[in-house]
Amino acid sequence: MRVVIIGPPGAGKGTQAKRLAERFGLSHLSSGDILRTQKSSGSELGKKLRTYIDAGALVPDEVVVAIMAGAIAAQAKDGLLLDGFPRTLAQAQALDRQLEQLCLPLELVLVVDVPDEAVVERIVGRRSCPKCKRPYHVKYLRPRNDGRCDDCGLELQQRSDDTEETVKKRLAAYHAQTAPVIEYYTGAGRAPVVKVDGRGSPDEVTARLFEVLGAQAQRKRRGQATEVTARD
Ligand code: AMP
Numbered sequence: 451m452r453v454v455i456i457g458p459p460g461a462g463k464g465t466q467a468k469r470l471a472e473r474f475g476l477s478h479l480s481s482g483d484i485l486r487t488q489k490s491s492g493s494e495l496g497k498k499l500r501t502y503i504d505a506g507a508l509v510p511d512e513v514v515v516a517i518m519a520g521a522i523a524a525q526a527k528d529g530l531l532l533d534g535f536p537r538t539l540a541q542a543q544a545l546d547r548q549l550e551q552l553c554l555p556l557e558l559v560l561v562v563d564v565p566d567e568a569v570v571e572r573i574v575g576r577r578s579c580p581k582c583k584r585p586y587h588v589k590y591l592r593p594r595n596d597g598r599c600d601d602c603g604l605e606l607q608q609r610s611d612d613t614e615e616t617v618k619k620r621l622a623a624y625h626a627q628t629a630p631v632i633e634y635y636t637g638a639g640r641a642p643v644v645k646v647d648g649r650g651s652p653d654e655v656t657a658r659l660f661e662v663l664g665a666q667a668q669r670k671r672r673g674q675a676t677e678v679t680a681r682d
Contacts, residue, residue, distance in 0.1 A: 451474065451476060451529050451530075451557050451558065451663075451666065451667060451670060452526060452529065452530045452532075452549065452554060452555070452556050452557050452558075453470075453476065453530065453531050453532070453556075453557060453558045453559070453560060453663065453666075454531075454532045454535075454536070454545075454556060454558070454559045454560070454635075454641075455467050455470070455531060455532070455533050455560045455562065456559060456560070456561050456562070456628065456631065456632060457561060457562030457563070457564060457648060458564055458566070458569055458621060458624045458628075459569060459573055459617060459620040459621060459624060460564065460568070460569040460570070460572040460573035460576070460617065461562040461563075461564040461569070461572075461648045462562060462564075462572070462648055462652060462655055463533050463534065463562055464480060464482070464483075464533060464585050465585045465591070465652055466562065466652070466655060466656060466659055467480065467531050467533040468584075468585070469656050469659075470531055470656075470659055470660070470663055471531045473660060473663075474529070474531075474663055474667060475529060476529040476530060476531040477525040477528060477529060477530055477531065478531050478533060479518070479521050479522065479525065479530060479531070479532050479533065479535070480533040480534050481514060481517075481518055481532075481533070481534040481535035481537070482533075482534045483583060484517060484518070484521065485499055485503060485509060485514070485517065486503070486609075488517070489503055495513075498513075499513075503610075503611055504610055504611055504616070505616070505619070506611055506615075506616035506617070506618075506619030506620045506623070507619065507623065508537060508538065508623050508627060511538055511540040511541055511544070514535065514537075514541060515540075515541055515544045515545075518532075518535050518541075518545075519544075519548055522545070522548060522549075523548070523552070526549065526552050526554045527552075527554065532545075536631055537627060537628045537631065538627045538628065538630075538631065539627075539630055539631060539634055541631075542631045542634050542635070543634075546640065555641070556635075556640070556641040557641065557642070557666065557670065558641065558642055558644065558662075558663070558666050559632070559635045559641050559642065559643040559644070560644055560646060560659065560662065560663070561632055561643060561644070561645045561646065562646055562648035562655070562659075563645050563646065563647055563648050563649075564648040564649060565649075566621055568649065569617065569621060570614055570617050570618075571589075572587065572590070573612050573617045574612060574613070574614055574617070575587045575588040575589050575590070576608065576609065576612050577597075577606035577607060577608055578606060578607060578609070579599035579601065579602050579604055579606060579607075580604055580605075580606075580607050581599070581602045581604050582599065582601055582602050584599055584600070584601055584602075586599075586606055590651065590652065591652055593606065642666075644662050646658045646659055646662060
């Protein structure tokens with residue numbers, strides 16, 4: 451399956467995408483993670499990315515599209531879960547063109563819905579493991595040992611752009627630039643769009659998402675079985 455997961459910052463996309471990718475055997479490509487890796491590489495590109503990311507602004511389309519295209523080409527055939535990309539109309543169009551060329555269309559757009567009020571508290575409390583990137587939250591998803599990753603034992607870190615001030619800018623960018631992407635997919639029936647309530651505990655949201663993706667996987671299996679029968 452090729453799936454996009456969209457939601458405001460703090461909707462829990464990263465946590466949920468990791469779980470979905472594991473459960474359904476998809477490659478999880480997070481544009482935020484990929485850009486942050488570049489940012490801390492010390493390269494010239496990394497320095498340029500820092501100015502956007504730390505200000506809560508979107509990285510220019512041509513830069514993100516180029517960075518993501520390579521990763522997508524390598525993974526699209528085996529199943530893909532895109533998290534944080536596309537985030538603008540131009541990125542959605544570029545993704546469509548790439549997937550069309552590969553003859554591997556997008557099959558599902560998942561929208562994780564969370565009201566703006568809930569977003570700030572969620573983001574400011576976020577932490578993650580610097581090594582395995584496992585996500586935590588000081589209130590909602592606590593590690594077993596205070597401040598340390600359950601898997602690696604390393605001290606958890608807070609992202610430099612997870613401050614209240616930056617979150618507000620990221621939310622504004624989401625409403626102005628990413629919300630139209632949802633309409634782009636819905637409008638022309640380019641891909642099925644399913645909205646999922648992102649409120650509640652991470653496990654509750656996971657259960658909702660598993661149900662939607664499970665149904666899509668089943669539809670796909672049935673479609674393939676019908677195709678095989680028709681060919682026989
Ligand atoms: P995220 O981890 O998805 O919240 O992304 C963190 C930051 O990375 C964003 O605030 C942007 O500065 C940048 N970023 C991630 N994905 C994209 C994208 N698709 N387009 C532009 N900027 C992005």
